[in-house]
Amino acid sequence: MRGFFVLAFAFLSVLLPCQASAVGVGAAPSELDFNIRPGGSATETLHVINTGDSEAHYRVYVDEEYEGWFDIAPDEFSLAPQANEETHITVSAPLFSFGDHSTHVNVVTANSQLELGVGAGIKVPAHIRVSNLLPWVGLGIAVALLLTLTLFLIRRRRMAAGEAK
Amino acid sequence: MRSVSEGFGVLGNLLLVLALISAMILPMSVVAQPDYPLNPTDTEVANALDYLRGAQTADGDIGGFSASAWVTMAIAAAGEDPHDWRVGSNPSIVDYLAASAGSASSATDYARMILAIVAADEDPTSFGGKDFVELLKANYSGTQIGDASLLNDDFWGVMALISAGESPSSRVVANSVAFIKDNRNDDDGGWSWGVGQDSDVDDTAVAIMALIAAGESPSSSAITDGLAYIESTQMDNGGFESWGATNADTDSWAIDAIVAAGEDPTSGDWTENANTPVDDLLSFQQGNGQFYWQSSMPGAWPCQTTAYAIQALLGEPYPVKVLEPREGISVYVRVEGQDSTVWRGDVIVSESDIMADNSGTTYHLSDPTALGALDEASNHEERFPYYVTDQYGGLYVSSVNEEEPSGLNGWMYRVDYRSPGVGADQFILGETTPPNPPHQEVLWYYGEWTDLPLSLSVDKTQVDVDEEFSVVVRERSDDTHNWSPCEGAMVHGDQDYATGVDGTATISVDHDVTLHIFAEKDGYIRSDKVTVTVGEGTIQPPSSDEVYLTAHILPAISIEVSPGSVDFNDKLGPGDISDEHRITISNVGAWEVKVTTEVEEESDDLFLRGVRLDGKLWSSFQAIIGREESETTYASLHVPEDYSGVGPKTGNLIFWAEGA
Numbered sequence: 001m002r003g004f005f006v007l008a009f010a011f012l013s014v015l016l017p018c019q020a021s022a023v024g025v026g027a028a029p030s031e032l033d034f035n036i037r038p039g040g041s042a043t044e045t046l047h048v049i050n051t052g053d054s055e056a057h058y059r060v061y062v063d064e065e066y067e068g069w070f071d072i073a074p075d076e077f078s079l080a081p082q083a084n085e086e087t088h089i090t091v092s093a094p095l096f097s098f099g100d101h102s103t104h105v106n107v108v109t110a111n112s113q114l115e116l117g118v119g120a121g122i123k124v125p126a127h128i129r130v131s132n133l134l135p136w137v138g139l140g141i142a143v144a145l146l147l148t149l150t151l152f153l154i155r156r157r158r159m160a161a162g163e164a165k
Numbered sequence: 166m167r168s169v170s171e172g173f174g175v176l177g178n179l180l181l182v183l184a185l186i187s188a189m190i191l192p193m194s195v196v197a198q199p200d201y202p203l204n205p206t207d208t209e210v211a212n213a214l215d216y217l218r219g220a221q222t223a224d225g226d227i228g229g230f231s232a233s234a235w236v237t238m239a240i241a242a243a244g245e246d247p248h249d250w251r252v253g254s255n256p257s258i259v260d261y262l263a264a265s266a267g268s269a270s271s272a273t274d275y276a277r278m279i280l281a282i283v284a285a286d287e288d289p290t291s292f293g294g295k296d297f298v299e300l301l302k303a304n305y306s307g308t309q310i311g312d313a314s315l316l317n318d319d320f321w322g323v324m325a326l327i328s329a330g331e332s333p334s335s336r337v338v339a340n341s342v343a344f345i346k347d348n349r350n351d352d353d354g355g356w357s358w359g360v361g362q363d364s365d366v367d368d369t370a371v372a373i374m375a376l377i378a379a380g381e382s383p384s385s386s387a388i389t390d391g392l393a394y395i396e397s398t399q400m401d402n403g404g405f406e407s408w409g410a411t412n413a414d415t416d417s418w419a420i421d422a423i424v425a426a427g428e429d430p431t432s433g434d435w436t437e438n439a440n441t442p443v444d445d446l447l448s449f450q451q452g453n454g455q456f457y458w459q460s461s462m463p464g465a466w467p468c469q470t471t472a473y474a475i476q477a478l479l480g481e482p483y484p485v486k487v488l489e490p491r492e493g494i495s496v497y498v499r500v501e502g503q504d505s506t507v508w509r510g511d512v513i514v515s516e517s518d519i520m521a522d523n524s525g526t527t528y529h530l531s532d533p534t535a536l537g538a539l540d541e542a543s544n545h546e547e548r549f550p551y552y553v554t555d556q557y558g559g560l561y562v563s564s565v566n567e568e569e570p571s572g573l574n575g576w577m578y579r580v581d582y583r584s585p586g587v588g589a590d591q592f593i594l595g596e597t598t599p600p601n602p603p604h605q606e607v608l609w610y611y612g613e614w615t616d617l618p619l620s621l622s623v624d625k626t627q628v629d630v631d632e633e634f635s636v637v638v639r640e641r642s643d644d645t646h647n648w649s650p651c652e653g654a655m656v657h658g659d660q661d662y663a664t665g666v667d668g669t670a671t672i673s674v675d676h677d678v679t680l681h682i683f684a685e686k687d688g689y690i691r692s693d694k695v696t697v698t699v700g701e702g703t704i705q706p707p708s709s710d711e712v713y714l715t716a717h718i719l720p721a722i723s724i725e726v727s728p729g730s731v732d733f734n735d736k737l738g739p740g741d742i743s744d745e746h747r748i749t750i751s752n753v754g755a756w757e758v759k760v761t762t763e764v765e766e767e768s769d770d771l772f773l774r775g776v777r778l779d780g781k782l783w784s785s786f787q788a789i790i791g792r793e794e795s796e797t798t799y800a801s802l803h804v805p806e807d808y809s810g811v812g813p814k815t816g817n818l819i820f821w822a823e824g825a
Binding site: 029054088090123 | 222223224226229230231265267268270465466701718719720721722723724725726727728729730731732733734748753754756763765772776800802813814815816817818819820821822823824
């Protein structure tokens with residue numbers, strides 16, 4: 001098929017330069033949150049929609065600083081007007097990367113074949129929390145603290161009762 | 166005794182002959198290519214495989230979701246196991262495809278996945294939690310696969326189904342092949358990407374591969390004419406013209422088609438100006454093994470282009486592997502109940518074991534029968550129940566889907582619309598006559614003996630909103646076996662329409678919808694359904710007991726920018742300022758957005774330094790735009806006084822949106 005892809009390329013190199021119609025892009029959700037343990041990974045889905053009025057090619061990428069953390073599939077695709085694509089964003093946190101990290105997943109459509117191509121893009125904030133403190137660990141610590149406090153109060157009452165005798 | 170001069174003469178002649186032979190051999194050895202087809206160990210292929218191996222990421226992916234499927238096929242074509250292609254102990258490329266199975270969403274996606282899955286010796290009916298064969302078949306409209314305005318989804322769909330073991334005689338393959346043939350461009354023998362479009366080499370090559378995979382003889386006119394079209398585009402460098410020049414992708418698929426047709430792409434027939442398509446394809450290979458799309462252009466999908474080239478060099482066209490078709494006869498089964506269709510679809514029938522429910526006796530039918538077809542359609546009663554009795558001698562179907570006989574009404578069957586003279590357990594598909602084999606359809610229906618079949622056809626399967634299309638309903642005579650227009654039939658579409666004296670009803674629909682149109686009439690058997698997509702389609706018509714809920718959800722952040730390009734066609738020089746060009750940014754999402762701009766780094770320095778928005782450098786632009794609101798800015802180009810470039814320049818101005 002200009003099969004699956006050759007035609008898409010042809011669109012990019014031949015057809016798009018001829019059009020000056022509107023280009024558009026939409027993305028959802030508006031933010032991506034990843035909670036990961038060091039060395040672990042998590043995947044979220046980003047929906048990209050062509051809100052323009054002609055077929056367009058889209059690229060999805062992440063800010064350079066965190067490029068090595070992300071895998072995006074697919075990271076390039078063409079969409080007919082109003083068509084949308086599910087993109088899977090996988091973040092793999094390196095070891096010893098504890099803490100909160102913020103970057104952007106960028107979705108853009110543009111055409112550099114034109115004298116000055118006018119493109120549209122969306123910056124989707126991505127928040128990455130790398131922590132060993134899983135929710136159940138936190139809950140366990142909270143329960144342990146509560147038990148310790150309860151035992152302390154019981155013992156104190158007993159001691160107070162003993163002193164009173 | 167010979168004189169010295171005689172001896173020199175003989176020696177001289179010998180040297181002359183040697184010199185002539187050398188003169189013939191040496192230039193050939195200098196330009197010699199490896200014999201075609203190449204082996205996986207040949208440098209060109211080995212280097213290309215190494216390039217792909219080096220492009221693999223930790224999750225197994227090579228070049229992205231789509232490219233990974235093509236690469237998987239190339240790996241298998243090279244005789245390697247794609248399961249072994251992994252970085253260290255990380256997931257293999259096959260694992261990656263399985264994990265990404267959910268990314269496939271179109272007929273061509275499903276087809277590509279099937280081809281890769283089968284090439285990797287995996288099961289296309291159960292891969293990554295999906296049955297890709299079923300998903301692809303769900304895109305079959307009754308006459309073709311996928312979008313009725315496109316052909317490429319039929320080419321790849323046919324190849325994928327054949328690869329998955331579908332019989333070439335199955336309805337979905339046979340009808341799609343007919344659709345492909347019907348949409349060949351008669352003027353040049355080629356095919357295009359879309360119906361009614363001009364021929365091109367890529368699609369003609371894929372069509373040829375699809376037809377040959379489906380059993381078309383390479384000597385048939387469809388194939389020879391297609392090859393003649395491809396040959397007509399051959400350029401002096403040996404490659405095939407696509408958009409004015411040759412490229413690796415087009416060369417690869419054309420070579421594949423030539424090989425699939427049993428020809429040698431390096432033979433004299435495919436040599437132009439002493440160059441073959443293989444010479445041209447190899448000219449795109451780089452030092453690192455990668456194939457560029459064109460000489461100076463890597464192309465958008467380098468791994469994919471390299472994968473295509475590997476298969477072409479190895480002489481391994483698509484499909485790379487083909488599963489053995491299941492033994493048996495492939496037929497379309499339709500089960501029409503009293504008020505609705507119980508089931509319809511393709512089945513493969515071989516031998517069957519049918520239990521008579523009244524006696525508990527199991528009968529083994531060693532041939533593919535019409536009753537066996539019903540058993541397959543019911544998936545051995547897991548899909549819907551049916552009741553068979555042997556109390557009248559042969560096996561008689563008394564109820565299907567718990568619809569019991571009543572009065573003169575009961576369950577009957579027809580093969581290719583004819584009512585056979587033997588019981589369903591006696592009708593051997595592909596053998597019994599009448600009707601003459603091959604048998605295409607077994608119709609089980611609830612009705613009377615006198616009921617006649619209806620057929621329905623449409624003049625368009627894809628129409629715009631408010632565009633008219635015609636439906637023709639015909640009835641079949643059991644006396645003449647001919648079809649004639651049926652007056653007064655009720656056509657069920659978005660609403661009910663009665664056919665006129667010519668059997669025709671005209672329909673137009675004022676909203677996007679996918680219609681499954683069928684016809685009914687008292688005393689007749691309900692027609693099969695035909696799918697018509699109106700506009701964007703997708704919204705299914707509700708049945709009487711369903712309430713459909715629909716909503717159109719806007720993405721949270723979404724913008725539209727118009728126009729999509731600015732042409733400062735002012736013959737500007739250093740120090741000049743262009744006219745202003747209006748650019749409108751519209752917020753078409755649900756949330757308020759903050760919009761900033763960027764001239765991409767790759768743009769010419771002219772734009773990085775010279776683009777002004779509302780008179781200020783582009784980097785100063787910032788706007789907050791509310792929902793359904795727009796912002797206008799005026800772009801101009803200030804050519805820097807020290808700018809030294811000349812000629813056309815390109816760049817990109819991006820309007821970036823994020824939540825305000």
